Amino acid sequence: MLSDTSEPLKSDMILALRRFARTVMVISCAHQGERFAMSATAVSEVSVEPPSMLICVNRETKIFPALSAGSKFCINMLHSSQADIARNCGGLLRGEDRFSVGNWDVDAHQTPYLRDAQANFFCENKGGNSIGTHDIFIGEIDAITMMDSVDPLIYVDGLYQPLALSS
Numbered sequence: 001m002l003s004d005t006s007e008p009l010k011s012d013m014i015l016a017l018r019r020f021a022r023t024v025m026v027i028s029c030a031h032q033g034e035r036f037a038m039s040a041t042a043v044s045e046v047s048v049e050p051p052s053m054l055i056c057v058n059r060e061t062k063i064f065p066a067l068s069a070g071s072k073f074c075i076n077m078l079h080s081s082q083a084d085i086a087r088n089c090g091g092l093l094r095g096e097d098r099f100s101v102g103n104w105d106v107d108a109h110q111t112p113y114l115r116d117a118q119a120n121f122f123c124e125n126k127g128g129n130s131i132g133t134h135d136i137f138i139g140e141i142d143a144i145t146m147m148d149s150v151d152p153l154i155y156v157d158g159l160y161q162p163l164a165l166s167s
Helices: 006-017 064-068 083-092 095-099
Strands: 025-031 034-040 043-048 051-058 073-077 104-106 112-114 119-131 134-146 153-156 159-162
Touching: 025 051, 025 064, 025 083, 025 112, 034 051, 034 083, 034 095, 051 064, 051 073, 051 119, 064 134, 073 112, 073 134, 083 095, 083 153, 083 159, 112 119
Parallel strands: none
Antiparallel strands: 025 034, 025 073, 043 051, 051 134, 073 119, 104 112, 119 134, 153 159
């Protein structure tokens, strides 16, 4: 189905994106003594020289001012067992309550991160660009941690699911 007006195009985009299987991430940061976390799938690699990632963040989120101020951030790639963390950071819980579930710690810069995430990308915030309702932030990677096994949490068609790898 092809739409030629903005409202049907927006609806079609939302429906089409439900078919886009993505690994679930939680973006976390700290600013002025407060911790922030949000679930995200709009995350991607930018370059391996320098190692960098991008995140897309709605300007209405609580984490947005901290990222706009240049806070370092961590991209926590969730393990298949962490759907509860995804739901909590996706809107089920607010503020500091988002840190009530999961094995959270802080790095040397006080950036919160999940110790048992599938992988963690610790990023220096290099700023970004605005488009529509979102800003794109570029993070230059300072450090990475990861589990030995590959078992990420996937979000597709509105559901959190494990990735079924064949052996």
